[in-house]
Amino acid sequence: MxxxxxxxxxxxxxxxxxxxxxxxxxxxxxxxxxxxxxxxxxxxxxxxxxxxxxxxxxxxxxxxxxxxxxxxxxxxxxxxxxxxxxxxxxxxxxxxxxxxxxxxxxxxxxxxxxxxxxxxxxxxxxxxxxxxxxxxxxxxxxxxxxxxxxxxxxxxxxxxxxxxxxxxxxxxxxxxxxxxxxxxxxxxxxxxTYKADSDTIEFKENSKINVTDVYAQQIENLDKLGRIWGMLKYYHPAIARGEYNWDYELFRIMPDIITAETNVECNNILLNWVHKFGNLPQNNITQTLIENLKMKADLAWTDNDALLGREMVLYLDSLENVLKESKHYYLTFVPEVGNPVFKNENIYLKFTYPDAGYRLLALFRFWNAIHYYFPYKYLIDDNWNNVLNAYIPKFINADSELNYELTVLELLGQIYDTHAQMYKYASLFESNYLGNNMAPYILQYVEDKAVVKLSLTNHFPSDSNLLKGDIIISINKITVEDIIKARSKYVPASNNSVKMRDLVFKLLRTQDSTIHITYERDGIIQSQIIRCFPENEVYNSYYAALSETTPFRFVHDSIAYIDMKNFDKDSIENIMEQVKNMKGLIIDLRCYPSDFEILFPLSEYLMPEPKSFVKFSRSNLRNPGDFVIDTCLSIGIVNNEYFKGKIIILTNEETQSMAEYFAMAFRAAPQASVIGSTTAGTDGNVSYFDFPGRITTLITGIGIYSPDGRETQRVGIIPDIEAKPTIQGIRDGRDEVLEKAIEVINRE
Structure with a gap:
């Protein structure tokens, strides 16, 4: 990460x-x-x-x-x-x-x-x-x-x-x-060149949208506008051809929508607006049954006569069935992978804090991108159709740069995808909300407590003496439970284990030069005031410490260990020659692998023959919102000299994205088992997405499934044998998950 x-x-x-x-x-x-x-x-x-x-x-x-x-x-x-x-x-x-x-x-x-x-x-x-x-x-x-x-x-x-x-x-x-x-x-x-590229002046300085009082009719009007604007964006041939700057067209219609006093008035405005972009071509798609359909576009809202009016329902039905363009101004797909690329989405670098119109544009962009091009929309806890309505007043009322960032983070959390973090240069969330300073310790969530995992005081002039295994009770006299409760909605995550991972990792951030810590050690409650240092320096020291681990070693008689975070693909042949006659190989994926190019070459040594380990779902331009499962991908080659010992894959909440993909592949080997705890549940190639105001996020862009169709998103890779660290184990400096792997290999 x-x-x-x-x-x-x-x-x-x-x-x-x-x-x-x-x-x-x-x-x-x-x-x-x-x-x-x-x-x-x-x-x-x-x-x-x-x-x-x-x-x-x-x-x-x-x-x-x-x-x-x-x-x-x-x-x-x-x-x-x-x-x-x-x-x-x-x-x-x-x-x-x-x-x-x-x-x-x-x-x-x-x-x-x-x-x-x-x-x-x-x-x-x-x-x-x-x-x-x-x-x-x-x-x-x-x-x-x-x-x-x-x-x-x-x-x-x-x-x-x-x-x-x-x-x-x-x-x-x-x-x-x-x-x-x-x-x-x-x-x-x-x-x-596109016509849309020449329309760049009118709203360059601001959106000219002024929203003061947010009331129910206004929210309903904007909800309809956001949906129709988004459907036209991905379905209408003229928008696909780049004939309109679709952001600016939103700003041109929005004032009339905001001031419309009734549903009928709003619907008439919208109906006149959609016809502004020309008659729809009479080249409708022939509706056929799509094989291996994983998720169908959710267009049920377009059939609501009472909400939209009969004429708009008929128009949207025609729009749905129009033959789509082969290229799209706002969308393409990564070659040979298939995750969406949201292109020509102006990030509007001029604004660090966008005005109300641009904030609504941010919401409408993201809601529609997820609605049509997020492979796991069906796994979202809340009905995604309700999210747009709920967040319209939130984005309008985000009255400062920091509150805008917090609102974006809260929205990102609604899709339950750990890839969907917020990235912004000079983020106020990072500097003002969390703080640019940090105590020189790394925490881990163990046995439902925030526990000191690593001390970095040897890198900083600190006289504090927290020890591994100390349990953090409160920070600046606020309990850890209360801090977690307050911050939780601002930490996008696929499941609770990874949410707690990320929450605890940043608990010791502050704007001050010191931090007051209350902690428990051996049943005794104690307190310290700890000097803090620039958080980037603390993180750099931590990542440097991670890089010091040996990528390959022998951990027991006839048992070898590979640490994937520092493993060099050039060493595969030499290492596998050393381990070929051993009884066990441990592959540690409690990390992010150093290089994707390791996967297939290493797997050739672990498999006697090719074996399916994954299948994907992907979207397309022809049917926005539809995701189709394609054929399985195999790993390995025919190899009679494959490694015949036991293979243990170690996982935990740090096993995320590419690491989960590796785990799925290595698990396909004979005598392979997964030991540890449930992974992050965030797998699939990422797509970049820009919000107005210099904010970028990622979303998972293709679906990843086991060959039998089982989910991996949010669920993660479920271990065959559960093993977790304990507070006592951290105090003793033990790796209890690794110990369990050695024990399993040594069983006859």
């Missing part, structure tokens, strides 16, 4: 620096680092995060080729992370893109990552990475590459080199190829 946050923060930062309008024809982008990366105002310029714990400089002695390379190295034990990145205009024909970089590193205590992102204007379509992590590892020049399908919508490429933790890395000779040809020689596309 940390790395996702960092990546998005950097991407948003570079949006501001490198505007899309500055595109030029392909030129020298200094991919070979023969020019100074800090040359301001030139195409040679690369951008960085300006973290004072790192130095970025040219190196003319150590280089892969040419005259120089670029060197990034840490100068602080709490270094955190740094990046070197740039955008490159790229609108070309092709099917595959390959980015290669030569990288050398010394004494790396953490990881580095080569990240490639494809953009359509201001919207990230997809990203992939190549990475390496470890403890004090050094490697000579090696080629790292990222291969991915080229989206037909891409017109901007993001390149990022990230270093996390301490160490040195050199980067040189980056190349970009489209279908095996240098991208500068690839046939260029002419950027498409």
């Amino acid at each position: 940390k790395k996702i946050i960092f990546i998005i923060g950097v991407i948003l930062l570079f949006h501001i620096i490198d505007s899309f309008g500055q595109q030029t024809s392909p030129t020298n982008y200094n991919l070979d680092f023969e020019a100074n990366v800090n040359e301001k105002g030139s195409s040679e310029k690369w951008y960085n995060y300006n973290n004072k714990s790192y130095i970025i400089e040219m190196d003319t002695v150590i280089k892969h080729g040419g005259k120089s390379s670029v060197l990034i190295y840490s100068v602080d034990s709490n270094a955190g992370s740094e990046t070197l990145a740039k955008y490159i205009p790229m609108s070309v024909y092709g099917k595959k893109i390959n980015v290669k970089a030569y990288i050398k590193f010394e004494e790396l205590e953490g990881s580095f990552e080569l990240l490639v992102g494809q953009y359509d204007r201001n919207q990230l379509i997809q990203s992939e990475n190549s990475k390496c992590s470890g403890i004090r590892i050094s490697k000579n020049w090696m080629e790292y590459s990222v291969n991915m399908p080229l989206s037909e919508d891409v017109n901007l490429l993001f390149l990022g080199i990230y270093i996390y933790g301490q160490g040195k890395i050199w980067i040189d000779d980056i190349t970009i190829s489209i279908d095996n040809e240098n991208f500068t020689k690839t046939k260029q596309k002419k950027l498409e």
